[in-house]
Amino acid sequence: MPNIRSWLKYLGVFSFFWKLYRAPRARRYDMTFRALETAFFLPKDVRNVVVAHHYDLAYSNIFSRIMQFLAFKSLVWQKERVDILIVVSEYWKAYFEQFGFTRIEVVYNAFDIERYRRTPEEVARFRHRYGLEKKPVIYIGNPQKKKGTDAVYEKLVSCDVHLVTSGVKSLDIDTVHLELSHDDYITLLCASDLVVLNSLFCEGWNRVAHEALLCRTPVIGTRNGGMKELLEGAKQKPLEIETLSATVDAVMASREHYAEAGYAFASQFTMARFCHRTKEILCAE
Template sequence: MNKQKRVLVLSNMYPGAKSSTFGIFVKNQVQALREHGAKVDVVAVSDPDMNKPNVLKKYLKWAAETMFSFLFKGRRYDVVHAHYVFPTGMLALLFKKWFKTRMVVTAHGGDINRMAKKSERIKQWTAKILEEADHVITVGHDLYREIHEKYHIPEEKLSVINMGVNLEVFQPHEVSEARQVLGIKVGERPIVFVGNIIREKGILDLLEAYKILKKEQENLSLYLIGNPKLESFKLEVEEYIRQHQLTDVHLSPAVPQAEVAIWMSAADVFVLPSHMEGFGLVAVEAMACGTPVVGARVGGLQTLLENDHGVLVEAEDPNSLARGIRKVIENEDYRKQLIKAGRKRALENDQELLIEKVFEIYENKVIEDEKK
């Protein structure tokens, strides 16, 4: 297989000066592509700030940078790979229409489950981009089915390939050592969340569930690791913590992936109570670190955690979430079962295996087994 492809990656999420974790999964894939021989250029939005005055500015800058690549480098690319259907796919269409560049789009979930539902116009653009793409990658099976059934994209143009977990970074650390490094007290039982501090991640549901559990077990603590997109929501979270006197809840900014692996290893349980989730890669990363996962029954998490690879709970239901966490922290045998099954699941989603499938898409080879 010829891997000397010239690829342009377009993304509305990518790490930059303001956040080293914003769209880190896209950067990880770019690095893996380069390590396997592809020549990859990236034009992306690297500012996570979603306050209205900033949004227009950053997207105009992104569009201008894309036009520069289009005018001066457009003919060079074999593939243009858009992450997120809308708006990224609109920019990718320029290269396909003008230079006949092979166009691959990765749908991550929010683009279909949230963005496409904002207006009829965006839904129409989403449909056009999916139809025009030479191939559409989805990060989860539910997303695959939705795009196939609601947008009528034929199966031969669709594949399920998640972003993959870097097993060199995400691996188990000895629990007591990890907790010592992080300053977690002996006897403390930490619950950990890693992700954007936004409402859609179920942060308020988690706080409510923690409030229930804290009445039962004094030694519990909760660590929320991530950056807010909106300052107003961060203030809402802080007010909830103050109002309910949840003194053992700790808000920490996003940290590099190597440190994320330490946090995950230190946790008694990793929790992902999202209201929607395309795949839930962060849950696989926790599994790779040997940590049991409790996640909401949404999107890709339903498949990822089924059959006791993790604990599935009802979305937007703090009581169900509390029951799921309680099930893990009170049953040591069940914990061990989850850890073993979770590690196996992580190995199935090794980034090194999945990047080969991305190259097959670039080479126009349909992947049948991933659709089942």
């Protein structure tokens, strides 16, 4: 039987569209900011800034696919009203250029670099608390189909390692699955010897991969969407599922090299850089 409560929330879509239409017209604004998902009814005679993280309908439910599709089409149809389209990687800049947008700017994700530091004692306590001792720890992300976690599990389950997942669990795989606060999640990344991310959709960037690199933990990952720019810039190994076990062995044998190369790249994406770039774009004539 359908979950009535979960479907009732979709009735709010009518209120959602009305608010999107009404809000910028009820008062006079010099500039509006919209996410791609809300790029409906862009007003005239206002500077409209739209932020697009990524666009990929794969693995979404039917209602989400319809909403994403309509939002994307609405954005394209209204491109003359979009003064600035902000994207999060060069991949998405190239993607939207083919639809005729006149000004596309890349603003990369920002991170508080100091938040990703953990002492050896903190890492040791975390491993002991969750029974992650005596063997290497490999974090493989959220156990969801769109993240390709099941394929990674099948390739690495026979290895003598702790396979760890976290977050929303929609796959029945026998990993050490943890529900953590964000601070403990960062400690998990610091406690991991390696992170393996098999995203099957076009990522905007990939904050999990970036955060792992800030923790000086190497990442093996797919090259979908903006994730390609991140991992190639950080000089990390690409993920080929058929040869994953051999790639894991190669990275673990040179772990320090990949850890330092990754951190050197990832640590450039500071809050100060983000603020400077955003101000530069918005204040330009």
